Amino acid sequence: MTAAIVDAGGIKICEGDRRYAALCRGLDPRRRARPDYIRLVSDSAQVRHALEQAVNEPVSDPSRTRIAVRSGGHCHEDACGEDVRVVIDMSLMDDVHHDPAMDAVCVEAGATDGDLRKKLWLRTGKVMPGGSFPSAGIGGHVPAGGFGLLSRQHGLTVDHLYAVEVAVVGRDRRVRLVTATRDSRDEHLRELWWAHTGGGGGNFGISTRFWFRDLPDAPERVLFTAGGWKWADIDKERFARIVGNFGRFFAEHRRPGGPYDPLSASLQLTHRSQGAIRLIAQIDAGVPGARDLLARFLAAVDEDVGVRRRSLGEPHGCPTLSGLHTPVVLPWDTVERLLGPADGMRAGKHKSAYMVRPLPDEQVETLWRGLAEDVPGVARDAVVQIDSYGGAINRPAPGETAVMQRSSILRLHYQVHWPITEQGEGHLRWIRELYRSMYAATGGVPLPAFLQDDPVTDGCCIGHPDADLDDPAWNASDVPWWRLYYGRDYRRLQRVKERWDPLDVFRHPQSVRLP
Ligand SMILES: Cc1cc2nc3c(=O)[nH]c(=O)nc-3n(C[C@H](O)[C@H](O)[C@H](O)COP(=O)(O)OP(=O)(O)OC[C@H]3O[C@@H](n4cnc5c(N)ncnc54)[C@H](O)[C@@H]3O)c2cc1C
Structure with missing residues (x-):
């Protein structure tokens, strides 16, 4: 094993060190760099030294010139790709x-x-x-x-x-x-x-x-529920009612200062092959009338759906969420841990969109087709997660921070995963085609609200970077990727x-x- 160098710039790990391979990859195993070295830094002074050394040393391979920074490694695009010469890894700086x-x-x-x-x-x-x-x-x-x-x-x-x-x-x-x-x-x-x-x-x-x-x-306790509808019970009309009811509720409660600010929810529209569509919601149990507020939200989502939400336990792949379709009071951090795992064992592709209005009928129909259709082996591990937005998020004025989306009501997170042993072409095609069809009216991407006469969407989330936004095959609008993330703030x-x-x-x- 090559000995690591330890100097004023922290620990320098080169190929030959047993840690090198593990430090070359991100959470998504597709994202792999082959840098000259990785710097593990422990304080600000080491960062300064490591960076100054990296920017002043000679570059031998013109195809690998980038200096990349990694903290948690969650990025699922090429933030840390093959053109990287040096990785500065922050994970030891965790105080x-x-x-x-x-x-x-x-x-x-x-x-x-x-x-x-x-x-x-x-x-x-x-x-x-x-x-x-x-x-x-x-x-x-x-x-x-x-x-x-x-x-x-x-x-x-x-x-x-x-x-x-x-x-x-x-x-x-x-x-x-x-x-x-x-x-x-x-x-x-x-x-x-x-x-x-x-x-x-x-x-x-x-x-x-x-x-x-x-x-x-932190709330002392939260009132939490996780339940779902069996896909076998869901037809197109029921699907449309669930998605529509969810969107209308958060459109109605978009402004900050309302009684529903302490309530958050996530509608997880899984692919049919996963057995059930999931609805997760939580409210700070300490707010007056929490139980009633949650009950009214659930009643609003259930309205006219015609089938009951059930437990998400077996056979729907979520044993830890079993029996929670009846709201329970839990310590705050229990829920954070219940929802948490990100494994690093699957490759994936993520896309995003903000909505300023509930999903229009044609988008709901497109989602239905993408999720209800059986594509053998392809979309098994896929979900379009619709998270509640608005409330206190919509308090800051535009431009006060660099997050442009301050009037949205929903945030969509499209995800598909596949085993690391596979290339995932079918999965990639599936998510790309679904996304393009969702925003077909606007060139295949969710335009920022200020570019639309009657706004529906409000661009994309930089936390889920998507290289396709820079590819004319998938973005046929004349709106570049940077405008989709940052709107007018890019300049x-x-x-x-x-x-x-x-x-x-x-x-x-x-x-x-x-x-
Ligand atoms: C499964 C999954 C779930 C997610 N859920 C949520 C969620 O619930 N809420 C939410 O808000 N976001 C969520 N995200 C998005 C996530 O917060 C972003 O991807 C975030 O950028 C990850 O940061 P990281 O440090 O782990 O990633 P990294 O890959 O280490 O970094 C991401 C980017 O930031 C840069 N960077 C990292 N550290 C530094 C630094 N110290 N200085 C300068 N640049 C740096 C990197 O170069 C890269 O460009 C989720 C992502 C995934 C994959």
């Missing part, structure tokens, strides 16, 4: 503590949602409202916005971001650590902070630490890029480009 100087909670970029449970919630009783996957890294999750089951009540994670420390590379190739706060005197620093409130990861520098103020208390992000990453050191297929 979480109260910082009295900042009067804020400091979270290092390599901490995961799982670390936060222990190091934030157990220590302080506070939570970040976004994120339901224990292995997602804060370094990628925060600049993507950060959405989770508590967001309708408390907003996105970035709505609580006070400051960020970033290692940036100047024109002279020197690396500096800068701290950007939302009230920095220097306008450029304020803009750098803003770019971290939704401008996406891997664009401006290496984020080393984040500080959060006014984080909410502002480009100005931040020009100021803080003038050499375009931080780049990947869908990174913010220099103007």
Whole structure:
């Protein structure tokens, strides 16, 4: 085994080290790099050294020049692909503590949602409202916005971001650590902070630490339900009623400050081969009338469906959710753990869309065809997850943060997975064709609301990057990928890029480009 080098830039791992292969891949096994080396860094000073060394050393292979940063490795596109020469891995930087100087909670970029449970919630009783996957890294999750089951009540994670420390590379190739706060005197620093409130990861520098103020208390308990309708009982009309009822409920309760802000729900439209469509909902059990509010929501979704929601236990593949179709009161973190697993053993493709209106009939019909049709062996492990949006998420004014979608009611997360031993062509074709058909009226993609006369959609989520948005075969609109994620804010992000990453050191297929 080649000995790792340990110096001022942390631990340097090269091919021949037993850790190399594991550190070359992301959560999705399709995403593999073959870098010259990987740097495991433990503090901000090591990040500065490692980055300065990486940007100043000679490059021997012109096909591999990129320096990539990885925190949780959840990215499912080529953020860490074959053209990467150096990976700076943040996973050892996972501390979480109260910082009295900042009067804020400091979270290092390599901490995961799982670390936060222990190091934030157990220590302080506070939570970040976004994120339901224990292995997602804060370094990628925060600049993507950060959405989770508590967001309708408390907003996105970035709505609580006070400051960020970033290692940036100047024109002279020197690396500096800068701290950007939302009230920095220097306008450029304020803009750098803003770019971290939704401008996406891997664009401006290496984020080393984040500080959060006014984080909410975790609910002591939540009232939780997970049930579903057997696919065998579902026909096209029933499917349309479930999807329509769900969308109308959150359209009605889109504004912040209403009684349903503490309620979140996820309608998981699985492929027919999975046996049942799932509905998961939770409400803070401490709010007055929680049981009634949840009951009214469930009644609204069930209206005129004509078949009962049932337990999701066997044979529907969710033994841990068995018997929960009758709402139960659970400690808050039990639900977070119930929903969490992301295994790293399956390859996958993800797509996303925001909705400002319930799904129109033609989209519901397209979903029905995509999910109810039996495509042997193809769509077995597929789900279109419709998450409730709105409430406190819709409180910030446009432009206050870099998340442009502040009037949406639903967020759609399209997912298909397949075994790592397979190439997945059929699965990829399935999800691409379904998505293109869903937005056929607008060139195969969900346009931002401001580009539509009578808006239905509001673009895509940078937390689920999708390289197809940059491929004319799948995006026939004349709206480029960056407008779908960032809308009118892209030019502002480009100005931040020009100021803080003038050499375009931080780049990947869908990174913010220099103007
Ligand atoms: C199964 C699944 C479920 C998800 N569920 C949710 C959810 O419930 N809510 C939600 O909001 N999002 C969700 N996401 C999206 C997830 O939050 C984003 O993909 C996020 O970017 C992952 O961050 P990471 O650090 O784990 O990934 P990484 O792959 O490590 O990083 C993602 C991007 O950020 C960059 N980056 C990472 N760390 C740094 C850093 N320190 N400095 C600069 N750039 C950095 C990377 O270069 C890359 O471009 C989910 C994703 C998956 C795969």
